[in-house]
Amino acid sequence: MPTSFLGSALRGTFFLIFGLWWSVRYPLKYLRRKVSAESQPSYGVQRAEFFEGAVKVFFALAGILVEQFIPTGPHLHLYSSNTHSWTDLTPWHFSTMYLFFLLSGIVDIVSHSPLKLPLGLDRLSLSMALFIEGLLFCFHANSNAALDHHLHSLLVMAIFAGALSALLEVFIRDHIILETFKTSSFLLQGSWLWQIGFVLSPPWGGPGWDQTDLSNITFLTMCFCWHYVVALAILAANSAASRCCNESCQLKFGDIDVELDCGVCIHKGNKSSSRALLRESTLDDK
Template sequence: MPTSFLGSALRGTFFFLFGLWWSVRYPLKYLRRKAEAQPSNGVQRVEVFEGTVKAFFALAGILAEQFIPTGPHLQLYSPKSHSWTDLTHWHYTTIYLFFLISGIVDIVSQSSLRLPQGLDRLSLALALAIEGLLLCCHDYSDAALDQHLHALLAMAIFAGALCALLEVFIRDHIILETFRTSSFLLQGSWLWQIGFVLSSPWGGAGWDQTDHSNYTFLTMCFCWHYAGALAVLAANSAASRCCNESCQLKFGDIDVELDCGMCIRRGPRSSSGALLPESPSDDK
C-alpha cells in the first residue's frame, strides 16, 4: 500500500488526539460517577461534541482523499483504461465513511429520537472492523515490510473494535474504556511510525524491505509503543485524580442547592448540615 508520510501522520494524529482526550475524560467520569446517582447533562454534551469532531474529521478525510491533485475525484472506474482508479484512495475514503457514520450516530444518540443505548458503540466497533478488514485484505505485492507494519496495526484496530463491541452490552465499564483508549493511542502512534518507516519526511527511500532484522526490531518497537500508551494512560489518570481531589478539597464543605436557593454548610463537628438561606444583601 503506497503510504505518504503526511497522510499517515494526519490519520495517526486523529486517533492519538482521541486517545489523549479519552485518557483524561474517562478517569474523571469514573471518579465523578461515584458521587452522582445519574449522569448529568454535561455528559450528553460531551458525547455530542465527540461525535461532531469525529464526523468533521472523517468528512475532511473523505474530501482530502478524493480531491487532492492525485486523487480519483469520485471516479471509481476509468472507461478509457478499463480499470479501477486509485483504489488506495477509495480504501481510505471507505474507512472515513464509516467513521463519519459513527460520528453522526453519536450525535443522534443524544437527541430526542431516543435511539437504543449502545448503538453509538456498535457504530464505532463497525468502523474499526471495516478499517481493519480493508487493511488486511489489501494487495501489498512485494512490499513485505509494509504488510508486516499494517498487520501489527490491525492488531490495535481489532482490539479497539472488540472493546467497543463489548461496550454495547457492558456500558460505562472503566476497564473496557481504558483498554479502548490504549488501543487508540497505540494506533495513532503506530501510524506515525509507519509514516517514518515507509516514507521519510526528509525525503529519500524508506527502510529496506528485504532486511529481516527490520521485522524483529519493528515488532519489538510495536510493544514499546504500547508501553508508551500505557504510560500516557497512567500519567493522565493520576493527573485526573489529583485534579478531582483538589476540586473536592476546595468545594467539599459547601453544596449549592440551585432549586431552592439554599446552601448547605458541612462542619467537622456536626453530622447534619445547617440550612442557610441566601440573602440578596450579604455583608461585604
C-alpha cells in the same frame, strides 16, 4: 499509490486526538461516578459525547475530501473507461474507512437528540467502523514486501482490539476497564500510523526502510510493544493528573462538586439546602 507520510500522519492524528481526550475524560467520569449516586448519565456526559460525535464527523468529512480531491486523488472516479481498470484504489480504501467513522459520528449526535436512539447504538456504530477499518487494512498493501505486510498486520491487531472493546461496551456500558482498553488501542493506532509513515515514506525523502532486511521486522515488532508501553504510560499519567485535579478541586471548593466531563463546577447540596430553607420558612410561618 504508495503510502505518503502526510496521509499516514493525518490518520494517526485522528486516533491520537480521541485517545488523548478519552485518557482524560474517562478517568474523570469514573471519579465522578464514585461520588455520585446518580444512575442516569449527567448532562455533562451527554454534551461531551455529542461533542465527540461532531468532532468525529468533522474529521471524517475532512479525511474523505482530502483523500478524494488532492491533486493526485481520484476525484470520485473509481473506474477508468480509457484504461479499463480501477483508478487509485488506495484513496478509495481510506475514504471508505472515513465513511464509516462519519456514520459513527452521526449516530453519536443523533443518540443525544430528541429521537432517543436505543442505548448502546453509538458504541455499536463505533465498533462497526473499527471492524471495517481492520478489514480494509487486512488487505491494504502497497507492495508484496514482507515489511509492508508486517507493519499493517501489527496495526490490524490494535484496530481489532479497539473494535472488540467497543463491541463489549454495547452490553457493558460505562465500564472503566473496557474504556481504558479502548483508549489504549486508539493511542496505539495513532502512534503506529505515524511509525508506518516514517518507515515507508520518511518525511525527509528517500525510499524508506529496507524491505528485504528481516532484522527490521524483528525491531519493528519490539517497537510496536514499546508504542503500547508509551500508550499505557500516557494513560497512567493522565489518570493520576485527573485524580489530583479532582482532589484539589474538592479541597478548594469544599461542598462544591465538579462536573468532571466538561469542567463546570456545580453545588452538590442544592437539594439539601433548598429543603433546609423550606423547613425553616415553614417553621417561621407557624
